[in-house]
Amino acid sequence: MMAQATRSRSKLFWDVASYALLLLLAFICIAPIVWTFLTSIKFEADIVTREMHYIPPRVTFENYVRLWNQSSYPVLVLNSLVVTSVTVLICLFTGTIASYAFSRFQFRGRTELMLGYLVVRMFPAVLMIIPLFIVMRQVGLLDSTIGLAIAYTSFLLPLFVWMLKGFFDAAPKELESAARIDGTTRLGAMFRIVIPIARNGLLATCVFVAIAAWNEFLFALMLTTSQGSRTWPVGLQLMVGEFQLPWGMLAAGGMISILPVVVLFAIVQRAMVAGITAGAVKG
Amino acid sequence: MSTLTLRGVRKSFGLLEVLHNVDLELEDGGFLVLLGPSGCGKSTLLSIIAGLEPASGGDVLIGERVVNDVHPKDRNIAMVFQSYALYPTMTVERNMGFGLEMRGVPTAERDGKVLDAARLLQVEHLLARKPGQLSGGQRQRVAMGRAIVRDPELFLFDEPLSNLDAKLRVEMRTEIKRLHDRLGTTVVYVTHDQVEAMTLGTRVAVMREGVIQQLADPQTIYDRPANMFVAGFIGSPAMNFISGVLEAGPGGPAFVYEAGRLRLSLPEPAMPRGVAMGRPVILGTRPEHLTLGSGSAARLSGTIDVVEPTGPDTMVVAMIGGQPVTARLPPRVALRPGEPVELAVDTSALNFFDPESGERL
Numbered sequence: 001m002m003a004q005a006t007r008s009r010s011k012l013f014w015d016v017a018s019y020a021l022l023l024l025l026a027f028i029c030i031a032p033i034v035w036t037f038l039t040s041i042k043f044e045a046d047i048v049t050r051e052m053h054y055i056p057p058r059v060t061f062e063n064y065v066r067l068w069n070q071s072s073y074p075v076l077v078l079n080s081l082v083v084t085s086v087t088v089l090i091c092l093f094t095g096t097i098a099s100y101a102f103s104r105f106q107f108r109g110r111t112e113l114m115l116g117y118l119v120v121r122m123f124p125a126v127l128m129i130i131p132l133f134i135v136m137r138q139v140g141l142l143d144s145t146i147g148l149a150i151a152y153t154s155f156l157l158p159l160f161v162w163m164l165k166g167f168f169d170a171a172p173k174e175l176e177s178a179a180r181i182d183g184t185t186r187l188g189a190m191f192r193i194v195i196p197i198a199r200n201g202l203l204a205t206c207v208f209v210a211i212a213a214w215n216e217f218l219f220a221l222m223l224t225t226s227q228g229s230r231t232w233p234v235g236l237q238l239m240v241g242e243f244q245l246p247w248g249m250l251a252a253g254g255m256i257s258i259l260p261v262v263v264l265f266a267i268v269q270r271a272m273v274a275g276i277t278a279g280a281v282k283g
Numbered sequence: 284m285s286t287l288t289l290r291g292v293r294k295s296f297g298l299l300e301v302l303h304n305v306d307l308e309l310e311d312g313g314f315l316v317l318l319g320p321s322g323c324g325k326s327t328l329l330s331i332i333a334g335l336e337p338a339s340g341g342d343v344l345i346g347e348r349v350v351n352d353v354h355p356k357d358r359n360i361a362m363v364f365q366s367y368a369l370y371p372t373m374t375v376e377r378n379m380g381f382g383l384e385m386r387g388v389p390t391a392e393r394d395g396k397v398l399d400a401a402r403l404l405q406v407e408h409l410l411a412r413k414p415g416q417l418s419g420g421q422r423q424r425v426a427m428g429r430a431i432v433r434d435p436e437l438f439l440f441d442e443p444l445s446n447l448d449a450k451l452r453v454e455m456r457t458e459i460k461r462l463h464d465r466l467g468t469t470v471v472y473v474t475h476d477q478v479e480a481m482t483l484g485t486r487v488a489v490m491r492e493g494v495i496q497q498l499a500d501p502q503t504i505y506d507r508p509a510n511m512f513v514a515g516f517i518g519s520p521a522m523n524f525i526s527g528v529l530e531a532g533p534g535g536p537a538f539v540y541e542a543g544r545l546r547l548s549l550p551e552p553a554m555p556r557g558v559a560m561g562r563p564v565i566l567g568t569r570p571e572h573l574t575l576g577s578g579s580a581a582r583l584s585g586t587i588d589v590v591e592p593t594g595p596d597t598m599v600v601a602m603i604g605g606q607p608v609t610a611r612l613p614p615r616v617a618l619r620p621g622e623p624v625e626l627a628v629d630t631s632a633l634n635f636f637d638p639e640s641g642e643r644l
C-alpha cells in the first residue's frame with residue numbers, strides 16, 4: 001500500500017517534470033515564430049519603440065501588401081519553388097533507383113560507393129563551394145535555377161539515398177521473390193510492391209530534401225547573382241541593406257517563407273511519422 | 284514422366300559452397316519433402332528451383348525443359364513462403380489474383396478463379412481485407428490460395444507451417460495433404476519438422492550441409508536409414524545407438540558391448556551382410572522395438588535412469604553400456620529409477636552402422 005502510493009507519487013512527479021520540459025521546448029520553438037508574426041502585423045512606427053509592445057497596439061497587413069507589390073519577393077519565392085521542385089524531382093528519379101540498387105544488389109564497389117555518398121556529406125559546404133562555383137561557371141550554369149538545383153542535388157542526393165535505403169531495407173525481400181514468381185520483372189516488383197510499401201518513407205525523405213533545399217542560403221548566395229534566379233533566403237538578406245532595416249517587411253517575408261513548409265508538414269505529417277517509425281513492415 | 288529433375292546442382296556464395304552436387308528426380312504428382320537442420324541449404328535449393336537464385340552449376344529441368352536461364356515467371360511454378368510474403372498494400376483478393384493479373388488474364392475469369400480458390404480454402408469472407416487484418420492461420424491460407432489460383436505445374440513450399448502454433452500446424456498439415464490429394468499437383472516442400480516430412484511426403488530427401496543424405500519414401504527412411512545422421516534425425520524419441528563389437532560366440536553370433544562384458548545374441552537373419560566378425564559397429568534400435576522382458580534371447584541389460592510417462596506411452600531411459608537408451612513402453616509400467624532392467628530387442632528391426640563413417644552396414 002505504502003510502496004504503491006510512493007510509486008504513484010514519483011510517477012506523478014516525473015509526469016509533471018516531463019510535461020514541464022516539453023512545454024519549455026515548445027515555447028522555445030514557437031516563441032520566435034509568434035514574435036515574428038506579431039512584428040509582421042505591426043506598423044513600422046510600433047516596431048522600434050522606447051517601450052516594448054508585445055501585443056501590437058494597432059494591426060495592419062501593410063507589410064505583406066508592400067512586400068508582395070513593391071519588392072521582388074514574388075519572384076524570389078517562385079525561384080525557390082522552382083529550385084526546390086527540380087531538386088526533389090532529380091532526387092526522386094535518380095535516387096529511388098540508386099537506393100533500391102544499394103538495398104537489393106550485391107555488386108562490385110557497392111560498399112565504396114555508399115561510403116563515398118556518406119563522405120560527400122561530411123565535407124563542410126565551404127570546401128565544396130569554390131570548386132562548385134568554378135565548375136558551374138565553366139558549364140554556364142552559374143546564376144540559374146537549374147544550376148542551383150543541381151548544386152543542391154550534389155549534397156541532398158546522398159541524404160536521399162541513405163534515408164530511402166533504410167526504408168527499402170525494411171521491406172522483406174520475399175515479397176519481391178513472390179512478385180517475380182507472380183510474373184513481374186525486377187523493376188516491376190520494385191514499382192508495384194516495394195515502393196507502395198515504402199511510400200510513407202519516400203514521402204518523408206522527399207519532405208526532408210524539399211525543406212533543406214527551400215531553406216538553403218550559402219550555396220544560393222554564392223551561385224546566384226541576379227534577380228532572375230535568386231531564392232528567398234538570399235533576397236530576404238539583401239533587403240536589409242536596400243531598405244535600411246525594414247523590420248516589418250522582413251518579418252512578413254519570414255512568415256510567407258515558412259508558410260509552404262508549415263503547409264507541407266501539415267499535409268504529410270501523419271504519413272511522415274508513420275514512415276519514420278515504420279521499423280518493420282508487417283507482411 | 285518426371286516433373287522436376289536436378290542434375291549436379293551446385294551453389295556457392297563467394298567461397299562458401301552451400302550445395303554440393305544435388306541430384307534428384309520427382310515424378311508427376313509426387314510430394315517431395317526436403318528435410319534437414321537449419322542452414323543445410325533447403326531454402327537455397329528451393330530458390331534455385333524457382334529461379335530466384337542462379338545455380339553455380341548443374342541443370343534444373345521442369346518437365347522436359349531445361350530451365351536454367353528461364354525467368355521465374357515463365358517456369359510455371361507457384362511458391363508459398365515461410366513469411367507468406369503477402370503484399371501488404373493489396374487486398375486478399377488482389378493478392379490472390381496478382382499472378383493472373385500479371386499474366387493478363389481477363390478480370391471476369393480472374394475473379395472466378397480467385398473465388399474458387401478462396402472457397403476451397405474457406406477464405407471467401409476475407410477477400411476484401413488487407414493481409415495486416417488477418418490472423419496467422421488465415422494468412423497461411425491466403426498464401427496457399429495465391430499459389431493454387433495460378434494452377435501451376437509445380438508447387439514450392441518453404442516451411443509454410445513454421446510460423447503457426449502447434450494445434451493450427453497439425454490442422455494445416457492435414458489440409459495440405461487433402462489439397463495435394465485433390466489437386467494432384469507436384470509439390471516440393473521444405474521443412475525441418477520430421478513429422479511433416481513423414482506425414483506429407485511421398486518422397487523424402489534428408490539433407491545435411493548441402494548434400495542429400497538419403498532420398499527415399501518415408502517408410503524406407505524410417506526403417507532403413509542410410510546413415511546415423513538420417514537415423515538420428517528422423518523419429519522422436521531418436522533412435523538409440525550402442526557401440527560394441529560383432530562376435531561369433533559359442534551360442535551363435537552376438538553383439539558384444541560394455542567392453543565385452545555384456546552380449547546380445549543375434550539370430551542369423553538379423554546380422555548385417557558381408558560384415559566381418561570382430562568388427563566394431565554401432566547398433567541402432569528404435570525405442571518402440573524395445574520391450575520389457577527377460578524371456579527373450581536378444582536382450583539388453585542396464586539400469587533405469589528416468590521414467591517419463593507421456594499418456595499413451597511411457598518413455599523409459601535406461602543406461603546400457605554407459606549409454607542412454609530410450610524404450611517406448613506401455614503406460615503405467617511399474618519401474619523406478621535405479622532399478623535394473625532387461626529390455627528385449629526386436630531383432631528384425633535392427634540397424635548397424637560403421638562407427639567411422641556412420642554409414643549403414
Ligand SMILES: Nc1ncnc2c1ncn2[C@@H]1O[C@H](COP(=O)(O)OP(=O)(O)OP(=O)(O)O)[C@@H](O)[C@H]1O
Pocket residue numbers: 296299301319320321322323324325326327328475
Ligand atoms: N545470400 C546469401 N549469401 C551468403 N550466404 C548465404 C546466402 N543465403 C544463404 N546463405 C548460406 O547458405 C546456407 C544455407 O542457407 P539456407 O537458407 O538455404 O538454409 P535452410 O536450410 O533453408 O535453413 P533454415 O531451415 O534455417 O531456413 C547457410 O549457411 C546460409 O548462411
Ligand SMILES: [Mg+2]
Pocket residue numbers: 325326327441
Ligand atoms: Mg530456409
